[in-house]
Amino acid sequence: MLSSLIYLVMLSCVILSPSFIISEAQVSRDYVIVSLRSDLLTMNLFMQSLIDEFSVMELVYDTLYRQALNGSFIPWLPDQVKVLENGTLWIFHIRKNVYWHDGKPLTAEDVEFTLNYTVKYRFPTRSNVWEPIERVWREGDNVYVKLKYPYAAFSAALASLFIVPKHIWENITDPMTFSNFDNPIGSGPFIWESRKAGDYVQLKANPNYWAGPPKIKGVIFKIYGSSDAAYTATVNGEIDAMNNLFIPPLLLSKALDQVKANPALRIHFRRPVYFQYLTFSLKKYPFSIKEFREAMLYAINVTDIVERVYLGYADPGSLGTLPPVFGDMPEKWYRPGLEKEKIYPFNLTKANEILDSLGFKRGPDGVRVTPNGTRLEYELLVSSIYPDRIRIAEMIRDWFAQVGIKINVATLDHRTVVSKLLNREFQMIIIGIWLSDPDDWFLLLHSSSAVKGGFNTADYKNPVVDKLLEEQRKTVDVETRRKILWELQEKVAQDIPYIPLVHIREGYLYRVDKVSGWQLSELFQPANFWSFISLQYVTATPTVTTTPSPTPTTTPTPASPTQPFKTPASPTAPSAQITTPPPELEFNVIVGTIIAIIIIIVVIAVIIFLRRKRT
Template sequence: MYLGFRRSRWKGFGWLLALGTALSLLVFAVVGCGAEKASQETTPGGERIAVYTIADSTGDWGLPSPYAHYSRGPGYVRMSFIFDTLVWKDDKGYVPALAESWEYLEDENAYLFNLRKNVTWHDGEKFTARDVVFTFNYTKEHPYQWVDPSIVEKAEAVDDYTVKVYLSKPYAPFMDNVACTLPILPEHVWKDVQNPEQFQEEKALIGTGPFKLVDYNKAQGTYLYEAYDDYYLGKPKVEQLKFVKVSEEMAASALKQKQVNAASIPPELVDEMKKEGFTILEGTHDWNAKLMINHKKPPLNDKRFRQALAYAIDRKQIVSTCLRGHGLAGSPGILPPDSPWFNPETEQYPYNPTKAQEILESLGYVKKNGYYQKDGRVLELELLVAGGTSSPGEREGEMIKQQLEKVGIKVNLRSLESKTLDSMVNEWKFDLAISGHGGLGGDPEILSKVIIGQGFNSARYTENEVLVNLLKQQQQEMNKEERKKLIGEIQKVYAEEVPALTLYYPTWYWAHDGKVELFYTWQGIASGVPIPLNKLAFVK
């Protein structure tokens, strides 16, 4: 019998509401009485941690099942504790997961995976090649949000523990974007599921990963996992893993009082936390804040106008003010300057308000009463930002408003809840919007996803045929040096078009108590998530 949930409180979708009171008490117990609990975190012999608590200011990321978690990185990470992929990554490179070895068969344009023989699903059923083949077939019919189903032509079981995956065409980023990203599903659970996005029963949480979900509270944004002791890499070193919502401002205090074990902290607290004896992790610049531009509506559909916006925005000042210098100014070619794929010849649009005004005037705009006008109408744009303490958010919005109005473009700020903002961008109901995403430290195939992909954090820009063709070519170029040339050219063409503008790459910091050796994953978790919560840290 599957015991991953407490059945008395979890019945279909209703458990989301039923747990409100219980988890509210749980959060109080964790954050209010943490000092007492911290003394009980390890067993008498110190071999295993009883409870490990992670503070997270963002809260809810959906039910951590493959088709139910929210599409951003934190949602994937929460799901990854329960579900495994064929291959995974540690801090140095690719490592075996459900597949103990693999090879690329160039003549067949296929990957051969040799699977582990000692793996069981959380309900005790054996994992076999049938599950892998089923997953590839199922995701062709029901696409998983993180993997393009057209990449794989077919998957075949050579025997019970060997699978051959045939690609529809050469695909350079297969390891990162498919093998390390696609969660493998149990055939015996999912074979009759016709609407995976609506499948939120207990069985939807049966995986092969190191943890099982015990409690989830949508309203509180809390998650409670327990170790799966039959995990194929051995018993997890943590018996229970918790995510609790704690504001970034309170995270350092919660750490000091031993209420939580790990948290993201503001840059200005790094030195203080070091002196307190906490381990500090400094992230790479794999995440970017960017200005989304509705290039489908005038005047934003004219690239010259978008170039004027780029000259009018002082990205270095935004880094200095909003990030207190802890980050890098954005490159209009998307990839950060410290990326091995960065092209230094990419146009950077250095801050030049005079140049911005010259472009606007060449487009027929005339300045009157402080703002540009054309055909009797004031040049006015609405800028959507995430409200509250979100970053990026209102601070960046205020700065961009000031900078654009200095040039002569009237800007109206509108603060929204972040998910509402994403939805409006997705539906093209905006002029400008400040958003962001990670993945820039992974395979440069991220460029395809955020330029011509159909996600809400993509520019969804297909108007330049040269750019689209370059993106397709780089996918199929298996020679790394030749591919790097294509990636460099993509950055140049994209920067000229400016369908969206990268504002900055923040330097993020995490502090933890050292009970678990957290680390940043090589090229990011899955296809590039820059969060130092790799499940291997809680196992090995």
Template structure:
């Protein structure tokens, strides 16, 4: 014991001496902690899944891969943060008239295109004119929308938008990338489609086009350089390179071969392998899509869908978590409502409905749908059986989901027949004509940060609109209608909260899940952040702040 104590004394004295020497080496003053500070430099290469078509924001509606590159090259008047709140981008400020029909915008001073030319309000008007005459290249609803808007140039840096009536989601339509009139002016969109500009773009974003990567006569990549004229903090990473691959498996192999440092999209089939890579950081974000089951509230053959007790029982009897875990590889989030979680409009206190077969059976019984007699597998009420047909998109995943739902509801003694339908036919014929009893659908809200549930749930849209369920609830409709014409974000959030409470109580449709987007980047790339997505290109929202090199500074 005495020997042990002597050793401890020696260790203590040695430590004390080292501490004294270290303190003596200090020049005086407080001890400084050293932290890495982002520095400019480095080359980042990412694998994109798909192929290049045109690097032009007016022509990229149908190709997400082009939008991802364009996100770094072009800018819009506004952009949206991870919660879907609009913030100025090229605009310095904007104001909304009290009646909600006039929007005034002022551009940031001294904005420059990548070629050094000034950005003006005329560039914005020119781009909108191309969208209005977009033909097959621009979705019809976008073209029609802009045909109703008057755009007035007030000066080189100021412009005004006049709407025929108040429309609070208007800012959603101003996030498109602006095109340079001094390069493309005087041309129609049909002419622009074949312009060399689409492979040598000039924008205002944090990165500028450098050159194409061509191998064996085929475009295999795009090289971008940091934009020294960028109106915000110039990017830290000096060069951004994109390379194109047919699928995530090929992209992963390119990473293993040290050709790329990031994988633009990690599909579920390669996710386990990606997670096993020690130097790959994996990021996930909720996608702007909601999978759900719609009920036809006005079909007399399935009048039981008008009974919310039946709808709620079917929700309780659906094992949504099993769908997410087993069929979707945990790459989805169970949906508790029709508005995307993580956004300014989402109400966090909505009740979560767990899978509970016994509770579902009890609720059906309370609604008068008694358990069938021996030999009869279907519940009935007043001679009407709980039996209907569920349409689903003709894909393997949707078939599997529909079969699980069929089994879940079969356990409640509800008879469900399945019918596969091509997706275009399902939407444009069966839903549009209200020729369905129940339907498994995916509601795609890509590039729509403003939730605006009005088209899908308002009474006015039950005939001829997108309220395919024909849900008829006056309270819900009033909340949606007021939120559409109210500019104040706080008041709109309150109205949408009330709508979500009504929706949760009434359960007009069954919300199933929101899929998630998975992205992987080498851990050597710092500063990467990814929140909820409104488009896959949103993963580059903070790309100008990413860094690969750092200096050590005191703090």
């Protein structure tokens, strides 16, 4: 009885000890917390399709290249890269002193395995990597990649391919169904710690990261069901930044006022290489008829969408589908003059005339019917986490009703929308895609991607477009490639495989009262790879803030990394950054200490009493 009593009392001491009491508060204080749009479908690097998955994966795993803040692609795992034989032979010298999270060294053998594994299984979302590769082999610390042709965007493609450990993945014989949720082992700056499905993903800092350990203890990706929820959580200090969820357009004015009043808050506007569009299958009638697609273009007021939904913080969609930001780059990839409103300005009369000419007659309820009896009534899917897309869908519904097309807007969770998109289980969807290089177009427009699981969700097939996509991929000369890309945009604009909507200038709310060192760029949101490896704790709330302009602007871009970090001579654990504990932690420590002392005194008294009783 005495031993049992002592055990229970000692257990109470542990439970009520200061370390136990403050553990949850310590995590919330020390871990940087950012939002996620939705839960992850997978941690399988080769099957990644959601931007949320990429956000987590890029911290857990490394790549051969990373995109710098200025948009360029810089070598990462290789400390030296040579490109020979007219751009068809790439030699990567893999740096030493890189380790997997299980302690095993990352070597050229892992890189060789990853590339060959990608080629072997021909993953649909990684066709920009495996399609141009002819052969991969290794000699010592060098990995050789022989391409079928010079590939202008090979470094950009490799920035999306995460290197995996051979000693784990060589045993995975069915990678198409492997989820990789059980303790993913990478080599990145953060280590997988835990995940609660539908709630959060938690990563801890890698103290032995080859580029230097992060200065923060870890990152928590907290799942929010909407932009509104993530916005409110940031304002209230529950999270440190909005990630993959931007400020709802209707709240922008309020957000600007809150930033003026609260020195802990900041807004960063980015002009992303992003294309938001309306998609459908060209295999299905009447979407297969170009005139029907033209009628839909005339029936959508993009200017109204930009002004009413985004308050001017968006660019009108281009029929060439390439975002205008590519026109600001030195290469000038963007072909101006293909904006939807310039070629197909909003005109309901014109839309009705086209539909009349096609023989699509209105029924008793005003909804048109095709000559073969097909009723023009469609379900338009939108993700519930995007209030802007929901609003756009409602506007399209109202405009289309005026030309005899009935639209039923269906709001579903984001995972379901993406699943239906990739599995071709939809009639119409409003969706978006990020393009880091014009070659990413390959996934959106090439006929090889018009398969289940591919990103060519319109099932668009045009041999001329395929040829131009392949030519630009093989062309290294900037001037020649620009001419091909401009011709390509003109051809896509003629075919109208997608209905372009907007290229959004997204505003992200973030906080500077807990950590500093956010790395800002016109191309990135604040919660990006460079921020997470640069952030450090602050000891006081800043008193000075930069008031954002009430008109659409972008935050000035700091100098961006142009070279990989040097390998530390000897990896060391990050030093303590917080010199003064927060008040809530001090209180918990004091209370916990008092309770522990009282319990120890009680234990001693009980032991003395029982011993005297025995004697």
